[in-house]
Amino acid sequence: MQSENNQNEQAEEVSAETETMPSLEESLKQAELLAQEHHDAWLRAKAEGDNIRKRAQEDVAKAHKFAVENFANELLAVKDSLEAALSTDAPSIDNLKSGVELTLKQLTSAFGKSNLQEINPVGEKFDAHKHQAISMIESEAEANTVVAVLQKGYQLHDRVIRPALVTVAKAKS
Numbered sequence: 001m002q003s004e005n006n007q008n009e010q011a012e013e014v015s016a017e018t019e020t021m022p023s024l025e026e027s028l029k030q031a032e033l034l035a036q037e038h039h040d041a042w043l044r045a046k047a048e049g050d051n052i053r054k055r056a057q058e059d060v061a062k063a064h065k066f067a068v069e070n071f072a073n074e075l076l077a078v079k080d081s082l083e084a085a086l087s088t089d090a091p092s093i094d095n096l097k098s099g100v101e102l103t104l105k106q107l108t109s110a111f112g113k114s115n116l117q118e119i120n121p122v123g124e125k126f127d128a129h130k131h132q133a134i135s136m137i138e139s140e141a142e143a144n145t146v147v148a149v150l151q152k153g154y155q156l157h158d159r160v161i162r163p164a165l166v167t168v169a170k171a172k173s
Contacts, residue, residue, distance in 0.1 A: 070113070070114065071110065071113075074106075074109070074110030074114065075110055077106050077110075078103055078106045078107045078110060081099065081103040081106060082103055084099070085099040085100070085103070111154075115157050116154055116155075116156050116161075117154065117155050117156075118152050118153075118154060119131075119152060119153030119154060119155060119160070119163070119164045120152050120164065121146045121149065121153075121164055121166060122147070122149055123141070123145065123146065124145070124146050125144060125145060126144045126166070126168045129160060129163075130153060130155070130160055130163055130164065131146060131153065131163055131164050131165075131166045131168075132153075132163040132164065132165050133166055133167070133168045134150055134166065134167060135167050135168075136167070136168050136169070136170040137167055137168075137169065137170065138169070138170060138172055138173070139169035139170075141169040142169065143169055143170060143171040144170075145168065145169045146166045146167070146168055146169075147166075147167050147168065147169045148166065148167040149165070149166050149167075150165040150167065151164065151165040152164055153165075
């Protein structure tokens with residue numbers, strides 16, 4: 001009788017375990033639902049990544065397109081001054097000279113605001129990164145020193161956009 005009770009208890013335990021454990025089909029359905037959720041989340045993340053990449057490309061394109069907008073706005077004042085000088089009916093030499101000087105100040109100010117700096121290296125050591133030597137002449141100055149600037153150079157921030165054309169002193173023979 002005791003073995004019969006043990007068998008009944010074991011049968012009840014097995015049936016209780018069967019009731020608490022999901023069937024294989026239910027487990028498969030849950031796994032499929034979970035896999036579908038993960039797939040949907042992956043697709044959303046991928047789409048979001050694509051959207052971020054597209055927005056970044058558009059931002060870069062706009063930055064390239066409108067990079068000189070501030071500089072262009074500064075140059076408009078210079079253009080207006082030049083047009084005003086030319087529209088004068090009877091300009092005198094003094095008026096033209098003062099107008100050109102004012103326009104040059106406006107242009108220099110626009111260059112400064114845009115970090116466009118002049119390279120005028122008279123008396124400096126020759127630097128092949130910033131200067132282009134046109135000729136060498138004997139001079140009282142130390143060898144490889146810039147003695148004359150034929151055309152000023154310019155740099156934007158730290159990048160040379162036009163080297164200065166210079167004459168360099170050579171060692172006396």
